[in-house]
Amino acid sequence: MLTINEPFFSIQIRNFDPFQTFLCGQCFRWAQNQDGLWTGIVFGRRLKLSWENDICTLYGIDQQQFIDQFYDYFDLQTDYFSIKKKLVQMDEKLEKVVAFGSGMRLLRQDLWEVLLSFVISQNNGIPRIKQIVDSLCLHFGKPISVEDDAYDFPQPEALANTTMDNLNLCRGGYRCRYISEISGILVHKPSFLTELKTLPSQQARELLLSLPGIGPKVADCVLLYSGIDRSAFPVDRWIKRVMEELYFHRETSEDTIRKFARDTFGDLAGIAQQYLFYYALNNFGKHADA
DNA sequence: TTGCAGGGGTCAA
C-alpha cells in the first residue's frame, strides 16, 4: 500500500518491460505484487515501480535520487534500439530471439550482491535462489522498513562473523561454506571489490575464479550483471542448449561456445547472452508449452 | 505418500 507522503518520480523508459527485465534471472530481489506493482530492494532502498506505456513511476525516491543511483542501475545511458538493430545485422538468426525479449534491460547491480547471489545460484533454479537470498537478507541484513519486513543485502562482516549453523538457516546447503569463506576473505581485504572494478576484465575474471565456489559461469555472471564487463558471456545449461541448436548442431564445450560468442558478438556478447537465455528459458524449458 | 531425477555449477580426485 502506498503512503501519500512517499516521494515518487515518473520517467519514460523505452525498451523496458519490468516482467522481462526483473524475471529473466539477472536479479533476485524484485517481485510483482498482486496489485500489479513491482517491489524491489536495491542499494539498501525499498522501491515500488509501476509501468504503463513506457512510463515508469518509481515510489520511494525523488528525481535527484533517481539520477544519482538508478539512472545507471537501469542502464539508461545505453541505446537498446541500436544494440538490437546491430545484433540482428550481425546475425539474422537473432531476430526472433531479440524480438522475444525486446523489453529486457541489463541492470548494473551492486557487485557484492551479484557475487554472492550467483554463488548461491549454482545447481539451483530461480525460485530457490530467491528463497535463499531472501532468507540470507532476513537473517543477516539490516532492516530497511519494519512495516514492510524489508531487509538490506547482508554485508560481508555479518556473514563472516556468524557460525555455519546460523548460516545454514538460509538453507543454502553446501553453498553456505562458500558464502562464509568469501565473506571472510572480503573482511580481511576490504579493498577486494574496489580493486576488482579497476582491473582489466580478464584479470578481474581470474581474480573472481580464485575465490572458493566461483567457477567460469559464476565469474562471467558477476562481470556481466555488475556492469564490469558487458562482453562476458556466461554459458549455463540453457545457453549451451540454445547455442548448440542455433549454431553448432552438435554437443559443444562451454569454452568453445564462450569464445565463439565473444568473437561473433564482441562487446554486445553479454546483452546477446541475456536475450538468448530468456528465449531459451521460455521456448525450450518447462514454460515452453504454457 | 514415496521415490527419483534434476536444478543458471564447482571442486577434488
Place this chain on the structure above:
DNA sequence: TTGACCCCTGCA
C-alpha cells in the same frame, strides 16, 4: 573426466 555435494521441486 567424473561423481559428490545440500536441499528443494516436480512428477509419476
